[in-house]
Amino acid sequence: MSAPSPSASASPSAYFPRLLSEGWECLTTRAGAYPTPAALSAEGWLAAPVPGTVASAWREAGKLDLETPHAFAFDDHWYRLVLCEKGLRRLRMHGLATLSEVWLDDTKLLDSDSMFVAHDLDLHLDGNATLYLCFRSLSAALAAKRTRARWRPRLAQPATLRNVRTTLLGHMPGWCPPIQAVGPWRPVELLGESATSIDRVDLHSSLDGNDGLIHLTLTFVHPQHEQRARLVCNDASITLQWRDTQTLAGTLRVADAPRWWPHTHGEPALHRVALEFADNEVIELGRIGFRELRVDRGPSGDGFQLVVNGVPVFARGACWTHADLVSLSGSREQAQTFFQLARDAGMNLLRVGGTMLYESDDFYGLADEYGLLIWQDFAFANFDYPTDAAFTASVQREAEQFLSRTRRFASLGVLCGGSEADQQAAMLGLPPELRAQTLFTQQLPSIVAALRTDVPYVMNSPSVPAGDAGATAWPFATREGVTHYYGVGAYQRPLEDARRANVRFASECLAFANVPDDVALNTVPLASKPHEPRWKAAVPRDPGAGWDFDDVREYYLRTLYQVDPARLRYEDPERYLDLSRAVVAEVMTDVFSEWRRHGSSCAGAIVWQLQDLRPGAGWGVIDALGAPKSAWHGLAQVLCPVAALITDEGLDGLDVHLINETAVAIDARLELACLRDGVTKVAGASRDVTLAARSTTRIQASDLLGQFFDFTYAYRFGPRAHDATVITLRDKAGGAVLSEAFHFPERACTQRHELGLEVRAEQTSNENWELVVSAKRLARWVHIVDPHYRATLDWFHLAPGRERRIPLVGRQRSTSHPPEGEVRALNATFSIHYQRN
Secondary structure (H helix, E strand, O other), X not given: OEOOOXXXXXXXXXXXXXXXXXXXXXXXXXXXXXXXXXXXXXXXXXXXXXXXXXXXXXXXXXXXXXXXXOOHHHOEEEEEEEEEEEEEEEEEEOOOEOOEEEEEOOEEEEEEOEOOOOEEEEEEEEEEEEEEEEEOOOHHHHHOOOOOOOOOOOOOOOHHHHHOEOOOOOOOOOOOOXXXXXXXXXXXXXXXXXXXXXXXXXXXXXXXXXXXXXXXXXXXXXXOOOOOEEEEEOOEEEEOEEEEOXXXXXXXXXXXXXXXXXXXXXXXXXXXXXXXXXXXXXXXXXXXXXXXXXXXXXXXXOOOEEEEOOEEEOEEEEEEOOOOOOOOOOOHXXXXXXXXXXXXXXXXXXXXXXXXXXXOHHHHHHHHHHOOEEEEEOOOEOOOOOOOHHXXXXXXXXHHHHHHXXXXXXXXXXXXXXXXXXXXXXXXXXXXXXXXXHHHHHHHHXXXXXXXXXXXXXXOEOEOOOXXXXXXXXXXXXXXXXXXXXXXXXXXXXXXXXXXXXXXXXXXXXXXXXXXXXXXXOOOOOOOOOOXXXXXXXXXXXXXXXXXXXXXXXXXXXXXHOOOHXXXXXXXXXXXXXXXXXXXXXXXXXXXXXXXXXXXXXXXXXEOOOEOOOOOOOOOOEOOOOOEOHHHHHHHOOOOOEEEEXXXXXXXXXXXXXXEOOXXXXXXXXXXEEEEOOXXXXXXXXXXXXXXXOEEEEEEHHHHHOXXXXXXXXXXXXXXXXXXXXXXXXXXXXXXXXXXXXXXXXXXXXXXEOOOOEEEEEEOOOOOEEEEEEXXXXXXXXXXXXXXXXXXXXXXXXXXXXXXXXXXXXXXXXXXXXXXXXXXXXXXOOOEEEEEO
8 A cells, every 4th residue: 555645634744645736738649759758849738637647638628529539549648747856756656557658857767568557766856857757659569469369359449458458448349438548547646755754554454353453564765763653543552663764563453343344234334543653743544444254155165145244245236437437537526426326226335347447545445434345356358368477477566556555445345357258268169278367267366365365356257166066167157156147138038037047146237228317318419319319329239249238128118018119219209218217227126126035046246337437328327427327216226225025926926025134123014005006905914024133034925915816917817906016114113114115917007197196395404405295096117307406216116195205416516496397107197397385
């Protein structure tokens, strides 16, 4: 880990590095035009944010075309900064993308060929000097002769990107905009200005029984007088020992330390850690958590379940892309928005895939704070990677640096060799002995074993368990290990396939072209309707496929809702969009109800993806403006730590599954109601239940009712007696609704009715508003449309006679506009408009 950033407390600034973020300029030239900085033009330089990229500098200058961006990776780019310093300084560059040179005036100091490696340079400065960072075109490196690959994937272009240590973002046609990473994307710092400058802080934790152990090694840039220093956490402290004149070290025991938990299962407890010197100076080292984590493979060795602090966890979440594709250095505030939404949706895990990059310390710190586990792929995907000594050494440095700087974070939950490399080779027909890569089977696991023994390692995503007797099996088998499950979704299997596949853990699943709300769609000219020219620009597709993810969503529109998507698209585009949003929420609800049910073989699933990289119908469950889509709302209603879920068991009727992931038992009341015409109760029952801590329970609806009822309309003895079953789980003491679940024996929503919808906007404080919504008849997939606010609860079913109070969140950080919009429902004859009273 690098030196700590100054905290909000009064820690002396003399200990911290200085961030070189102001005064940078950049210049783009043709490849190879300037071998040294001596002849660089004095004209054409742009002010450049650092950390940042050439693309972010162009964006600030108003030059960046997001639709057809410049091919940044194939020009040269120069950055410059004048340093006014005297004495010995250490220059620390945390990440340079990708083929880069560092010059001081006319002297070259460094060549780098990896954007994932940090570099230190010791400089002797005597007044003004100009620091140059040169980023060379990838053209020569991509054309260079290297060892022949055993397979050529279609994912990224060109295939020779396997030889270059750079992110695949910007190089994946059909996946994301072609904005390529070039520039000082990670911070540039200057150390050594003070006699007490800290060079590095290695801080990590472990457990010894109920006690937490904090291990610290702190290194100074310059030799120190051996003054007394204490490491402090909670009420515990220890005097650190000087290993030499520049190194302090020690281990502090914190008795009975509260443990860190994923937020779904407990409190993500973090503990303040500080360094106190004898002269009363205090250095805040941040907060640290204590947790124990392992993987349970099950009795047959073919499963995959995360076990945190001895408790099996159903891990669920989404694949992270990035908060800002242009700069690759999104702010803590940007990332915090997504972490809050992930937590609000009931997610407890985010996966950073091999097609992406290693995130900042702020990212992993937020994961600690919000109680979200991180599944981190090393930055490898699909390719057959080189095995020469230089490449191997570069990977060693990359992995060691990443693991060293993230040792302190309790949230790091899984380390994975990379994404789909083994799968890609297997799908191209290679046998196991020809597709194996020592990078994944030997090098990376050995580094993990040395630096993060507390984090499980997975060879690839997907993969079967290492050492499994069925090692010749396909690495993407759904019934063992870790799989990428797209049976429901891309491969257009019926919903029943989610059970038939017997998924153990889906590290990717459920990719759709998720339609954002009207506000987001209307921000892009000629793209707000699916028949408009720019609509398809945002719809993802797999390279080489004759279909895209609009087609995937439309398959479920056709089979579940019994509509002709093509005809609906041009006859009633508004209805097409609303049904498209609803069907994805429905699929999310059904599949996760199946995977979370009592007795399920599945121990976790990660949706592809969390956020969009551009406006439109992308994979994200959150749109490019940071607003949740219908898929997010579907997930939020089915991923709660305390939940009532329904599964359709055909001739056996309905099963009700009660889940309590919390550490305390819950006394509740379970209610069942079957409705005809959305209002008349034709069957009903209730029962007091106690949900034991950390438990799942299954109750047959017929047992709850105490008599036969054709809940699923499987027997078809005469006309269907009902059109909806509503399950409500209430807190027994106060009556508050803990969870609701709905089942419709007929999914199609062709009939519309006057529902008796009522809505009003109420101001709860000077700046806060909420909507109060009710209906006399069951309303299906209620949706709230407001240009200035988004509803915290949206795309939900509303039982008759039940009032829902829904907080509104301003789409902008501060808005003076009062709420004014409409409430829609799929089965409503008309929508209801509202405005403040």
